[in-house]
Amino acid sequence: MERLNQVDQIVDEVVKRIQAQQLSFEVEASGRHIHLSRAAVDALFGEGYQLTKVKDLSQPGQFVCKERITLVGPKGMFKNVVILGPERSASQVEVSMTDSRELGVKVPIRESGHIEGTPGVILINGERSLKLDKGLIVAKRHIHMTPEDAKKNHVVNGEIVKVKVSAARSLIFDDVVVRVSPKFATYMHIDYDEANACGLEKGTRGMIVK
Structure with missing residues (x-):
C-alpha cells in the first residue's frame, strides 16, 4: 500500500509538471526600437x-x-536603433527607463x-530628420496570447x-497586461531593464500566478 501511495505521488507530481509546462510561456526581452508610419x-x-525585411x-x-x-533627445542620443515592420498608422518609439534618462x-x-x-523625439537618418511630437514610450510589460492559451490560463484581454519568471534571478512581475488575439503567438515581452533584473536568458519561461 505504501508503495502504491508513493507511485500515486510521483504520478501526481509528473502531471503537475506537465500542466505547468503547458501553461507557461517564453519570455522575450525587447530592446529599444521604432515603429514608423508611411509618412x-x-x-x-x-x-x-x-x-527592407531581414528577420x-x-x-x-x-x-x-x-x-x-x-534617436536624439535633449541630453543624449542613440545611434543604430532598429526599425520594426510593418509600417503603422502612427510612429512609436519604445525605450527603457534607463534609455529615457540618457535621452x-x-x-x-x-x-x-x-x-x-x-513626448516626442527627433529621428535622424543621414541628412534627413523628423521631429515627432508624440510617440515616445516605455512599453508596459505584457503577454501576447492566443485565445486558446488565454482560455487555458483563465484570463481575458486587458486583464x-x-x-x-523562472530565471537566474527568478522573480514575480506585477502589473502585466494580457493582450489576446488570434493574430498573436503566446510570448511575454519585457524590456532590457526588466530582463537584467531577472537574469533573463534565451528560453526563459514565465507563468501566471494569482
Whole structure:
C-alpha cells in the first residue's frame, strides 16, 4: 500500500509538471526600437521607400528591418536603433527607463498604441530628420496570447496579472497586461531593464500566478 501511495505521488507530481509546462510561456526581452508610419518612412528615407525585411520576429507578420535610425533627445542620443515592420498608422518609439534618462526625457509607461499625451523625439537618418511630437514610450510589460492559451490560463484581454519568471534571478512581475488575439503567438515581452533584473536568458519561461 505504501508503495502504491508513493507511485500515486510521483504520478501526481509528473502531471503537475506537465500542466505547468503547458501553461507557461517564453519570455522575450525587447530592446529599444521604432515603429514608423508611411509618412515617417517617406520623410526619413524618401517618398515611396520600402523598408527592407531581414528577420521575422516571434509575433506573426512582425519583422526586423535592415534600416537603422538615430534617436536624439535633449541630453543624449542613440545611434543604430532598429526599425520594426510593418509600417503603422502612427510612429512609436519604445525605450527603457534607463534609455529615457540618457535621452533626458521623462517617458511614460504605456501600452503599445496608446501614445496620446506622450513626448516626442527627433529621428535622424543621414541628412534627413523628423521631429515627432508624440510617440515616445516605455512599453508596459505584457503577454501576447492566443485565445486558446488565454482560455487555458483563465484570463481575458486587458486583464492585469502577475507572472513568475523562472530565471537566474527568478522573480514575480506585477502589473502585466494580457493582450489576446488570434493574430498573436503566446510570448511575454519585457524590456532590457526588466530582463537584467531577472537574469533573463534565451528560453526563459514565465507563468501566471494569482
